[in-house]
Amino acid sequence: xxxxxxQAVLGADGVVTALDETRAFxxxxxxRYSGQAVCIALPRKTEQVAAVVxxxxxxxxxxxxxxxNTSLCGGAVPGTDGPAPVIVNLQRMRRxxxxxxxxxxxxxxxxxxxxxxxxxxxxxxxxxxVSLGAEGSCQIGGAIATNAGGSxxxxxxxxxxxxxxxxxxxxxxxxxxxxxALRKNNTGYxxxxxxxxxxxxxxxxxGAVLKLHPLPKAHATAWLGLDxxxxxxxxxxxxxxxxxxxxxxxxxxxxxxVALVARHVPGRRCPLDGAPRWHVLMELSDTCSADELGDAMxxxxxxxxxxxLIGDAAVAASEAQRNAMWGYRHGASEANRxxxxxxxTDCAVPVSAVPAFIAAATDAVRAIVPDLPVMIVSxxxxxxxxxxxxxxxxxxxxxxxxxGFAARVRRSVNEVAVGLGGTFSAEHGIxxxxxxxxxxxxxxxxxxxxxxxxxxxxxxxxxxxxRLLP
Amino acid sequence: xxxxxxQAVLGADGVVTALDETRAFxxxxxxRYSGQAVCIALPRKTEQVAAVVxxxxxxxxxxxxxxxNTSLCGGAVPGTDGPAPVIVNLQRMRRxxxxxxxxxxxxxxxxxxxxxxxxxxxxxxxxxxVSLGAEGSCQIGGAIATNAGGSxxxxxxxxxxxxxxxxxxxxxxxxxxxxxALRKNNTGYxxxxxxxxxxxxxxxxxGAVLKLHPLPKAHATAWLGLDxxxxxxxxxxxxxxxxxxxxxxxxxxxxxxVALVARHVPGRRCPLDGAPRWHVLMELSDTCSADELGDAMxxxxxxxxxxxLIGDAAVAASEAQRNAMWGYRHGASEANRxxxxxxxTDCAVPVSAVPAFIAAATDAVRAIVPDLPVMIVSxxxxxxxxxxxxxxxxxxxxxxxxxGFAARVRRSVNEVAVGLGGTFSAEHGIxxxxxxxxxxxxxxxxxxxxxxxxxxxxxxxxxxxxRLLP
Numbered sequence: 001x002x003x004x005x006x007q008a009v010l011g012a013d014g015v016v017t018a019l020d021e022t023r024a025f026x027x028x029x030x031x032r033y034s035g036q037a038v039c040i041a042l043p044r045k046t047e048q049v050a051a052v053v054x055x056x057x058x059x060x061x062x063x064x065x066x067x068x069n070t071s072l073c074g075g076a077v078p079g080t081d082g083p084a085p086v087i088v089n090l091q092r093m094r095r096x097x098x099x100x101x102x103x104x105x106x107x108x109x110x111x112x113x114x115x116x117x118x119x120x121x122x123x124x125x126x127x128x129x130v131s132l133g134a135e136g137s138c139q140i141g142g143a144i145a146t147n148a149g150g151s152x153x154x155x156x157x158x159x160x161x162x163x164x165x166x167x168x169x170x171x172x173x174x175x176x177x178x179x180x181a182l183r184k185n186n187t188g189y190x191x192x193x194x195x196x197x198x199x200x201x202x203x204x205x206x207g208a209v210l211k212l213h214p215l216p217k218a219h220a221t222a223w224l225g226l227d228x229x230x231x232x233x234x235x236x237x238x239x240x241x242x243x244x245x246x247x248x249x250x251x252x253x254x255x256x257x258v259a260l261v262a263r264h265v266p267g268r269r270c271p272l273d274g275a276p277r278w279h280v281l282m283e284l285s286d287t288c289s290a291d292e293l294g295d296a297m298x299x300x301x302x303x304x305x306x307x308x309l310i311g312d313a314a315v316a317a318s319e320a321q322r323n324a325m326w327g328y329r330h331g332a333s334e335a336n337r338x339x340x341x342x343x344x345t346d347c348a349v350p351v352s353a354v355p356a357f358i359a360a361a362t363d364a365v366r367a368i369v370p371d372l373p374v375m376i377v378s379x380x381x382x383x384x385x386x387x388x389x390x391x392x393x394x395x396x397x398x399x400x401x402x403x404g405f406a407a408r409v410r411r412s413v414n415e416v417a418v419g420l421g422g423t424f425s426a427e428h429g430i431x432x433x434x435x436x437x438x439x440x441x442x443x444x445x446x447x448x449x450x451x452x453x454x455x456x457x458x459x460x461x462x463x464x465x466x467r468l469l470p
Numbered sequence: 471x472x473x474x475x476x477q478a479v480l481g482a483d484g485v486v487t488a489l490d491e492t493r494a495f496x497x498x499x500x501x502r503y504s505g506q507a508v509c510i511a512l513p514r515k516t517e518q519v520a521a522v523v524x525x526x527x528x529x530x531x532x533x534x535x536x537x538x539n540t541s542l543c544g545g546a547v548p549g550t551d552g553p554a555p556v557i558v559n560l561q562r563m564r565r566x567x568x569x570x571x572x573x574x575x576x577x578x579x580x581x582x583x584x585x586x587x588x589x590x591x592x593x594x595x596x597x598x599x600v601s602l603g604a605e606g607s608c609q610i611g612g613a614i615a616t617n618a619g620g621s622x623x624x625x626x627x628x629x630x631x632x633x634x635x636x637x638x639x640x641x642x643x644x645x646x647x648x649x650x651a652l653r654k655n656n657t658g659y660x661x662x663x664x665x666x667x668x669x670x671x672x673x674x675x676x677g678a679v680l681k682l683h684p685l686p687k688a689h690a691t692a693w694l695g696l697d698x699x700x701x702x703x704x705x706x707x708x709x710x711x712x713x714x715x716x717x718x719x720x721x722x723x724x725x726x727x728v729a730l731v732a733r734h735v736p737g738r739r740c741p742l743d744g745a746p747r748w749h750v751l752m753e754l755s756d757t758c759s760a761d762e763l764g765d766a767m768x769x770x771x772x773x774x775x776x777x778x779l780i781g782d783a784a785v786a787a788s789e790a791q792r793n794a795m796w797g798y799r800h801g802a803s804e805a806n807r808x809x810x811x812x813x814x815t816d817c818a819v820p821v822s823a824v825p826a827f828i829a830a831a832t833d834a835v836r837a838i839v840p841d842l843p844v845m846i847v848s849x850x851x852x853x854x855x856x857x858x859x860x861x862x863x864x865x866x867x868x869x870x871x872x873x874g875f876a877a878r879v880r881r882s883v884n885e886v887a888v889g890l891g892g893t894f895s896a897e898h899g900i901x902x903x904x905x906x907x908x909x910x911x912x913x914x915x916x917x918x919x920x921x922x923x924x925x926x927x928x929x930x931x932x933x934x935x936x937r938l939l940p
Contacts, residue, residue, distance in 0.1 A: 101707070102706075102707055103822040103823070103853070125711070146656065147660075149656070154653075157631075174915050176913065176916060181820040182820065182893055183624075184853065185895070185896060186896060186900070188908060189672075190664075191920070191923075194660075197656055197658070202659075215711075216714070241685075244684045244758075245714070286714055287712060288714075348652050351572055421651060423655040424657065426652075426656060434657075446648065450659050468658055
């Protein structure tokens, strides 16, 4: 009856119920989380999403909005307790609705894959700057619902800063058309910001107007060797003062992390011959000529070397060398996967507090396991540190209570971050896994406001129950 | 009894009741709006604000938060109907709490005057980029509550984009400490965006962490003469492609507006000798050398002249000439005040729609009054057009129903903007004057959500009643 109603809205092929076909939707891509769903709904347009939501509201069935299912914290698949939801997956809504280059705006369906939006921008001589590992499969709607971060945040901000307008199906099944392409609009509460980062708990994003930027034509990329995280911070400050908005990446890595990439990723060779304690991948990008940008890079490196902040530096002399540097940086995930068990964390602190955070977090985890190796990959420019206590497979295999151990180690890192005015989830979000941390760290007044907003927009509590809110 | 309670919290000098002293708070700076207040509360710290709000909540007395009282739409003073409020003015809370240059963050009391924050930034070799006419008297809390715009929006965004964290006293008298200095934080709804632009209807902002930026050291400024608004748009696109983030101002003015400044503002002389139909003031700013920036300006102007987009151009050869260009641009307000009655509007449309907006709005107002003069000042880079139907004092004086006429003319302009996907209030906000326009133009789903949020956070409806929400 309920399924028949959905089929009447979506057509027979728009409702997936066969268990072997639903698994791709009910289990996350790493196979760590899975749960039951009533069915998978595959709408082709906004009105169908609204009709599905109305049917669910009438029947009291929970609604779980799903994009590319690339969450790192179980945010896009059902849990194991509570009533099973209808999963509304937007993969069939993937039109680029329109591009307005003169307004630097693009209007898209929420089911568009992020990489398709990036390509549409380039086709119009523009940049869509949100860029992350999952960009080949994650969808715009999911990137909005989780306020995706990535490597472009230093210069262009998070997903939030790149959304101009939204179209949302609300929990009562009504459609909010907030698809504006305006840079200034002071007419009441800016409701789009409620939905950005709300992880499907307030509505389903079905469309968006996104910001475009001038397409950089030149890049200047350098790999730096430094003695300390403090020196890296000083170089960052110096480069920002000299190069301002041209600085597009400033990625810090510990020597331990760099060594792991060299050892475990075939074909990767560190751009520096020496053995500095810290490494920085730094990039300038602009619409100017490559020569002009190269001169700017040269000048600022000479300044930093003159101040004694940099021990050694290599500048990419070709696009191939630039790609090799980025490949080395991105090799960290692969190296960590094959070399052992990394207990990844996702903290951010005020930029000036990053060195203190790294020092104190290292002490904290070594108070649990003396001499525990630690890998560090940090988007230093925005204060986001992936601090990764690292165990050999043998060590991990020999632990009596692995989950408890992992939780204890991660908690010790999060405590340090929060103590420095930081956050326990900088870019990955809350999903299923961090709800308890929310209860622990969020001020009571803030939790109370979130709950009040949730009740106001989703009084029946049917949208993604059990997620985000403690 | 109620007043005594406030005095117990604030001290005798913290509660103003004498009519001759309250007038500065109950009447707006232009003398257009005024109303009654129970009293003026002048707290010195956040806890006092919270205590005042609790007393008001117990007594059922409305609360009106006030900053520098510089609203252009009666947003900061009481209305004439409904029970009189307590005005909570934050002028005594004006500490710069701390500056963290390495994190590009400054922490301030909400009562800080905007210009004081700008100065504190410069003292730390940083820029706080929000800049507007009232910066010498408007307060940060008011600029946040109204999401202030101004001339820096093209490059740095509105006030909203320059707030990292907030401290807010909520309608129940509790204090939300959201004073974070983080660039990434994905832990639930981003509640600060609810308060930014909420015009005092959801709480009182008492403190903020604001974003700082590298301080530009060089400016290159040019005055351009063009044939059409379309040509101005083409130049904007060309400059953005060539100069990217260096473009810091792109201000369009009609020949009528330029002529009025020349005629009515003593000492002002148009930077161009000819009589182009449109004028653009364009500025590049960066941390690089003045020579480098001058070369970039020269190159892009040659390109635009080569494309036939610019008829004539003057480049400022000194800081004095730069100031003269800006003085000419800013002379528009004074010229319009002395020359007649300007029915200022504050629309924004997608940038690409600005020429169509100007053409259609001109037609619309001339359908009411044939040949009506129109002054146009536009922040073209962010689509914001101050389209100003202009009447001589004689014309205005001879009108039978001035208010009705002004409303009719403004409405005709707003209709055009909204029809082009635009807004009737780009940067000035809603206040008392535009509540009816909210009811007319906002989608029903959006009004319903706003009301739901208002009820959720201010169930008694005591915060700035009658404002913003229809």
